[in-house]
Amino acid sequence: MSQSVGRALAILPMLAEGPAGLEQVATRLGVHKTTAMRLLRTLHEHGLVYRQDDQRYRLGARLFALAQAAAESLDVREIAHPHLVRLGEATGHTVHLAVYEDREVMYIDKVDSRYPVRMYSRIGRPVAITVAAVAKLLLADLPEPERRAVAERLEYPMYTPRSTPDAQALLAELAAVREQGWAADFGGHEESINCIGAPIRGADGRTAAACSLSAPNVVVTADELMTLLPQLRRTAAAISDDYSGRVPA
Amino acid sequence: MSQSVGRALAILPMLAEGPAGLEQVATRLGVHKTTAMRLLRTLHEHGLVYRQDDQRYRLGARLFALAQAAAESLDVREIAHPHLVRLGEATGHTVHLAVYEDREVMYIDKVDSRYPVRMYSRIGRPVAITVAAVAKLLLADLPEPERRAVAERLEYPMYTPRSTPDAQALLAELAAVREQGWAADFGGHEESINCIGAPIRGADGRTAAACSLSAPNVVVTADELMTLLPQLRRTAAAISDDYSGRVPA
DNA sequence: AGGTTGGTTGCGCACCGCGCAACGTGCATT
DNA sequence: AATGCACGTTGCGCGGTGCGCAACCAACCT
Structure with a gap:
């Protein structure tokens, strides 16, 4: 302009x-x-x-x-952080927190795995939006028209054979995610890495953020990771409670 | 412009x-x-x-x-990080890494203390430039005219009675720091927090960054903290070696 | 020395960004 | 429900400002 x-x-x-x-x-x-x-x-x-x-x-x-100030103005982050640290300590795996903003999904916090294998993801990196569990959660809750618009405008890189291939597949997946209230990515971004995610909801019930637990196959199998799903969901619920308890800006 | x-x-x-x-x-x-x-x-x-x-x-x-990309382009940070983590684990105290840029000193990395008492400092926060150990180290190595210019243009807030009061005091302190090759701040920023720092030098011998170890009085006394100085200096030296070994950009 | 590459300065033209005024729109107040 | 108010939005003509040209420097290479 x-x-x-x-x-x-x-x-x-x-x-x-x-x-x-x-x-x-x-x-x-x-x-x-x-x-x-x-x-x-x-x-x-x-x-x-x-x-x-x-x-x-x-x-x-x-x-x-500036980035620091931006982070502080996102109060989800402040509220979620201690919960994420606790989840990280309890499970030993990598924990992520992400938000949706303007057609993009961004990581805004991360707790590193205790294991020597560290994933290449970084706060501030744009998320692999078509496959990541947190991305699916955040997109799943968008109002229908925006969701379609975003899905159709995306590119669908095939990181692995399990990557989401196209808009149709993504939208179907989003419907499933919305239904079940959590999301997963089993090797869709990197062959050997699995990930499960859960939504964090604000007072209005909308998904304000999403958190996830990731681990490589060499540490735990997908099945073993899934056993942590209840714990992850409890964490997400606890954050949601904390978050929606606050007075909204 | x-x-x-x-x-x-x-x-x-x-x-x-x-x-x-x-x-x-x-x-x-x-x-x-x-x-x-x-x-x-x-x-x-x-x-x-x-x-x-x-x-x-x-x-x-x-x-x-953008901030992420900026951080990555500072390769001191990449190189120093593992050393800092190790120092943090060994001592249990808070470790900081800072650089000087355009009349400002900025923290660019931090390893949190293992103790429940966490300091209020943040990556991206401008450092208390007149008192912090890392700031003194970085200012001490500036070319004389710039050092004077910066010192005279600064403000000298008295955070505590021990804060550096004016430009003259700061310049004297900088000379001492340059002489002894390390710096300290005993309660000059916050009454109950002590801090020691050491310089990280590039291949040209100039101070490229500085790292520090901070702890509140309730955890260790200033004297006890000083016993960690050799370890801190070894860490700084190791980082310097790593850093100056690299091909300069 | 001469050439080349890349940064800096002065300057006049026109384009772009400025503020004005008028128009929406949602909220509060009666 | 009607009116007023506060704040965001749009269209538009004038003038300042940001544009590119050209010339100048400095460093480096051959």
Whole structure:
């Protein structure tokens, strides 16, 4: 909507892929290097980008502060955290917390597995939205039109043979998830990793967030993981209670 | 440098303090609401702000992804992390990692204490720059003119009677720190919390980061904490070795 | 030395972003 | 139920501002 602002903001994801010099930024943006420089300067003044010694730009430390503030304003996270830690300690597996926002599902918290095998997932990483258990839970509760719109606009990468192949399959899966009140992903994202998830509901009954328990096959089988489902659901329910007890913003 | 971009970016720290409506943003920015709206829309399109149900804006989830990417591009962090975890497990106390960037010192990693008493510090929070051990270490190694410039431009809040009172005191302290190769903060930030820190040096010998060990008086006295100094310094040295062994970006 | 690549500065044109005014819309108040 | 109010939204014409050009530097390579 606003040209220069749009261009400036487009620089950020560019730099997220790695540091870049002025010329590089300019060509990738499709603007004159003078223009790119003015934008970068402004970003720099606000601490969003940093100029390293070799004169290349990378993302700045101020982003930490902003992300931190963003996290704090999501009060689900604050409330859920101790519950997740407890679940992590009790089971020893990796625990995730995710929310849906603007057609994307994002991890907003994580408790690492006690086992040496650590999964490659990170707070802030966009979730594999077509397969992850938390994604299914969050999508399942969207109002029908948005759910369809999102499902049809998605890409369906076949991470493994068990990945959700297309919109139709996803929508069917979502219906099942909505029905049963929990979700699973058995090797749909990475062949050897299984995952189960449960919804966290706000005072209005809508799914405000979702949490999950993940473990690789080498540690526990899918069946063994499923025995933890009641415990996971109890945790999710406890968080829901805590969360819906609060006065809504 | 670029008006509209500057205005747009000024919105972010505003929203960091809490959600705000259009009118509120406009007045605080000192612009017409229609202008504020265009800026917010652009920010929204790029995922940096999110519009919640009550039409107020707050920081968006995309910030997580950017902050995450920013963290990854700081390879000190990747390298240091396992060392810090080990130190945390060995001592049981809180471990911090911080870097200096553009007149600010930021925490970029943290390992929580095993004890129930948890400190209020957060990755992304700006550090109490005049007193924290890590801050002194990082400032101590700046080139003389920048060090002076920073010291003189700072504010010197007296968190406690032991806080560094002014620029002169800070500069003297920095000289001592540079001399002895480590730093301490005994109750200068919070009365009952002590902290010791050590520098992490890059291949060029410059201080690239600093790590610290903090604990409240109720757990260990300052003297007891000091007995851990050699261990802390060994950790810092190990990280330095790892770090300077790498090919510099 | 000369060439090349990449960053910086000055400047005039026009485009883009600005604020105004008018219009919706939902909530509160009577 | 009607009226008022507060706040968000849309259309539009003017002018400032952000644009790209061109020329200048500096560093590095050959």
